[in-house]
Amino acid sequence: MRIGVVCNCFQKSGGMESYTLDIVEEFLKVGHEVVIFTKKYDSSLPLASKVQIYVNKLTCIPHKIDDIFFSKWINKKKKKLNLDIVFGCCRNSASDVILCGGTNIGYLRAINKENKGLLNKIRTSFERKTYNDVKCIVAHSKLVKNELVNLYGLNPDKIHVIYPPVNSEKFHPVSNDDKLKLREKYDLEKDKMYFLFPSSGHERKGLPFLMDYFSKTDKNTELLVVGRSLENPCKNIRSLGYVSNIEELYQACDYSILASSYEPFGLIGIESVLCGTPTVLADNIGCCEVLKEPAVNKFSRKDKDSFAKLMDNLCSLKNVNANNIINTDSILYDLSVKVHVQKLLSI
Template sequence: MRNAHRHCDVLIGCNRIVGADIAVCGGTHRGFLRTAGRNPTARDRAQISLETRHYEAARYVVAHSKLMAGELQSLYGLPESRIALLYPPVDPERFSPVDDATRAALRQQFGFGDELVFLFPSSDHERKGLRPLAEALAGSGINGVIAVAGRAVHGSLPAVRELGYCKNMADLYRAADFTVLASSYEPFGLVAIESVLCGTPALLADNIACLEVLDDQASRRFSRTEPASIRATLAAAAGWAASGAARVAQPCRHIAYDPGLAAHLDGLRRLF
């Protein structure tokens, strides 16, 4: 790290390194273990040790949500004065709405018909809550499908269609009716912001941190531990879509921060 400092004015650590001026916190290992309800292994303790040194050595720690700011204080003992709340950036030019004709063509391209498409972007299906979502949809009577973008689904789940990894997630967000997550631990949930920027609302478990910045036109929430709550939210979403009012025409009006990279860089500059 001393050598790295020779070539820059400010060193930003996005991974667990010791010596960065700014440490970025997009999730904490102690927070993850607490949510999972499991005791730390030797490997976990090593990660926590490195993570703690990463935070302690930095002049500032950037928290990607109020949830993360709270964990940094309660689980790592960092003072509030060293924590900067900066929500993560997205490229609004890449992630943006399209007109109805373009969206219809995208739905045809992805093989979507008249069914409601609940997009599930994930590389960790258990943590992101695929099973409770699939079971809730299958028992709801809704003509819909959970479209899984990402890692293969192992085992049989009802109402699930696998899309594999998608290189152009923006078009997939545009084609879907909703993006849905029921994560057990979600320090922010950037996919929801990407989805909303593409005009597609997000249905999210009420513990997902990005709900801090989304209003009711951009998102609806449910309890991931209550199947009835999930079913009710899916049913309400079906009615919302049928009314024609579920698209987000002006996304940035419904996101409580500027998601652009320039605004994020300005926030980082203000720390120094």
């Protein structure tokens, strides 16, 4: 088949971008031709030379409404390309199937923000029309499907829940000896409890919520923040900046943690468990649907007292790093890109 893929960026960056690269690579592996429509791409990517790429930078269009113009451009282009199917990895009206990792209205509701302003209203109206007109939608969690049904009034029959794949070759457990070596590499004390907070957006991922606990606790613990550097980290919080081998920190730490206000799925939870490290997650995070105890410790963002009790209990455990290796059977779906793509193509 000739498969079209629409994305904002064809490059390594955030979760949706990595997901796009994964499925494109699998499409190619099984013998399909792939045509990419994007706003920007990394020409140094090995995949870039294996696909046909069309780029529209839309530099003069306001970001909040550029999807409208992007979609019109794609619709013109694809008429001449003889495509069998087009998958959309971003908001657009030119795809046959939208792969939905979250919604604008769901996000605004989660952060208690009103949909004010002309450009915001235009974007939301375009998103609503896109979801109504598209043939079918793949939601990356039941949480996302519920948003599409309840907030957009969509027929649930056109929405398929297919959880996103994760690279189990990259994310895997290590021996206790290797774990100790990694702790030494990252200057982690043997007897201290470490919670890893990988973040692409500290506010949305819940850093202020977590800081409230870590800055006040007298437990022997530390929050390791990966991502944008913190200018003035407070007590029990260390900023590591951007890290290329994030799997090593999952393997070295005792827990990963997220307190996101809006997290339609949350690959961090899955990646952590694959590395043998349990996770601490707000109960509104999508991947809680597919993780079972003891891999996941859930809490409510609405109850800081119960969160503090949970954290105090976890921090009181001894030798978590040596003894609390989590079995990947705690993940309740098939993680492989191959199976994920098979499901996409069978819709």
